Amino acid sequence: MYDVTIIGSGPAGLGAALYLQRAGFRVLIIEKEYEGAGQVEKGVRIENYLGIPAISGYELGEKFRNHVLSYGAPFLEAEAVALRHKQHWEVLLADGKTIESEALIYAAGAVPRRLGVKGEAEYLGRGVSYCAFCDGSLYRQKTVAVVGGGDAALDDALYLSNICGKVFLVHRRKQFRGAYTTLKKIIKRENIEILTEIQITEICGRKKVEQVELNNGNRLKIDGLFIAIGSIPETEAARGFVQLDESGYIRAAENGVTQSEGLFAAGDVRTKKLRQVITAVADGANAATSATEWLRHKLEQEGK
Numbered sequence: 001m002y003d004v005t006i007i008g009s010g011p012a013g014l015g016a017a018l019y020l021q022r023a024g025f026r027v028l029i030i031e032k033e034y035e036g037a038g039q040v041e042k043g044v045r046i047e048n049y050l051g052i053p054a055i056s057g058y059e060l061g062e063k064f065r066n067h068v069l070s071y072g073a074p075f076l077e078a079e080a081v082a083l084r085h086k087q088h089w090e091v092l093l094a095d096g097k098t099i100e101s102e103a104l105i106y107a108a109g110a111v112p113r114r115l116g117v118k119g120e121a122e123y124l125g126r127g128v129s130y131c132a133f134c135d136g137s138l139y140r141q142k143t144v145a146v147v148g149g150g151d152a153a154l155d156d157a158l159y160l161s162n163i164c165g166k167v168f169l170v171h172r173r174k175q176f177r178g179a180y181t182t183l184k185k186i187i188k189r190e191n192i193e194i195l196t197e198i199q200i201t202e203i204c205g206r207k208k209v210e211q212v213e214l215n216n217g218n219r220l221k222i223d224g225l226f227i228a229i230g231s232i233p234e235t236e237a238a239r240g241f242v243q244l245d246e247s248g249y250i251r252a253a254e255n256g257v258t259q260s261e262g263l264f265a266a267g268d269v270r271t272k273k274l275r276q277v278i279t280a281v282a283d284g285a286n287a288a289t290s291a292t293e294w295l296r297h298k299l300e301q302e303g304k
């Protein structure tokens with residue numbers, strides 16, 4: 001029986017583990033990937049984590065994990081498939097085993113939604129990106145395309161237009177779902193060209209992205225493609241114990257408190273404005289602090 005089980009060893013889960021270990025709690029971290037450190041490992045080059053000017057995502061993930069390991073936190077390589085709550089929280093694992101703890105931090109993250117076209121996987125990190133804030137600066141004065149029609153795509157196009165020479169905004173529908181105020185700014189930007197009712201059918205190049213093919217038979221010559229069609233939060237295992245927002249993220253504020261007593265959500269999996277390493281780590285620390293207060297209060301009430 002643990003004090004706190006953490007599901008997910010991405011930046012949020014590891015941030016939470018660090019705070020809880022240091023506070024003297026018995027913690028178990030469950031992670032489904034072998035020595036995984038979350039999406040951060042997929043970042044070719046991380047340049048926006050304060051204090052570390054540039055590092056590969058894999059190396060940063062390793063640093064996070066080793067920092068937590070130095071406090072002796074145990075990791076369990078397993079997939080959490082469901083939760084149960086009786087007197088304590090129980091995490092049901094894919095191999096049929098169950099882990100018990102007083103509190104739970106759910107930090108299972110999210111995965112970027114794929115466009116599903118030829119060349120997407122092949123050119124990931126070589127011109128294809130799912131994060132304008134992460135990789136935009138690599139395309140200074142270059143030509144890029146953003147694909148999508150929601151707030152993320154509009155924000156990305158606007159952000160990139162400050163860095164890049166030219167930005168194509170490609171959307172498969174006629175109308176954008178994102179905020180009209182942002183769209184108005186985009187229309188005024190001279191270096192953004194909007195292409196509606198158009199789909200990208202293939203990403204091509206030699207060693208890196210050089211162009212995309214469109215379903216109208218045309219091609220766009222670009223240096224980078226930013227796919228901004230949303231992400232899929234990993235909420236399945238928490239089903240029934242959390243409320244989800246309209247996009248499927250767990251409704252929880254910065255303190256991580258959910259609708260279920262003793263269950264806290266942290267990182268990309270929760271409703272938030274900015275999904276980045278720095279905000280995930282901060283979420284982990286906040287959720288750990290909430291869990292600490294909740295556990296101390298519970299122990300006091302039980303006279304322990």
Ligand SMILES: Cc1cc2nc3c(=O)[nH]c(=O)nc-3n(C[C@H](O)[C@H](O)[C@H](O)COP(=O)(O)OP(=O)(O)OC[C@H]3O[C@@H](n4cnc5c(N)ncnc54)[C@H](O)[C@@H]3O)c2cc1C
Nearest residue numbers: 008010011012032038039040043080109134267268276277
């Ligand atoms: C390609 C790419 C590049 C990026 N570049 C940057 C960048 O340059 N700068 C930046 O700040 N951010 C970047 N990001 C975003 C950043 O990586 C995320 O915001 C951050 O990793 C979120 O952390 P998290 O811990 O909330 O979730 P995640 O990193 O998604 O970690 C969640 C972990 O939970 C595990 N998990 C999920 N479900 C289960 C389950 N059922 N049982 C057990 N384990 C489970 C997953 O395997 C994963 O390891 C990038 C993201 C991507 C995809």
